[in-house]
Amino acid sequence: MDIEIFPYRVLGSDTTEALLNDLESLEDVKRTVIHGPRFPKGEATLPPKYRERRVININGEDVVLQVKTARIFLEITMESTIDEIEEICKEHIPYGFDINQDRSNYIRKQQTVTDRIKYGDKELPDELVGMTDQYSTFDDHVKIIKKDD
Structure with a gap:
């Protein structure tokens, strides 16, 4: 089964990195896809503290984050995993989110x-x-x- 995590705000790089690490640590998560708008081309001219396009580390592997995280799609096998995912999301997304499982396949x-x-x-x-x-x-x-x- 696939689920969609829909945060009420677009996630920053640090939040994305922490959230993905915790989600990927769940045994039942088979695939994870992040979706959102691409970072602007002129971002390289911004001061470093405002740049979001950067290398994040997920499960020990470096990944270049190229989009602002607006949605996260997860492929799982057990419905009980949704409760664990919700707890992780509450920890990392304090301003709110929805977990949707309306569709049979997001991926x-x-x-x-x-x-x-x-x-x-x-x-x-x-x-x-x-x-x-x-x-x-x-x-x-x-x-x-x-x-x-």
Whole structure:
């Protein structure tokens, strides 16, 4: 099952990093996708304390944060995990959020024409399905973080 975490405000880099680390520490979380507007191109001219585009560390791996976190999509298997997710969100998002599970799938599970155009007819691993953007290079927009098994 997929759920959507919808904060009432766009999250900053520090909040995103802390929240994702806690969410990724849950055993039942299979995939995490963050969604939001891209950082402005002129951000490099801002003083360092106002820059949000930076490298964050998730489960020991460095990830370049390229969007303001407006939504977080999680793939989980047990409905009971939602209670744990809600507690984590209460800790990191004090100004409020919604957890939506209205749709059966927020993250695509089957290959589409766009996937085939981007990657060809080769077999695509399950964790890459739904991660395509036909206008960008894959390495620029997707970071796969492996969980310790």
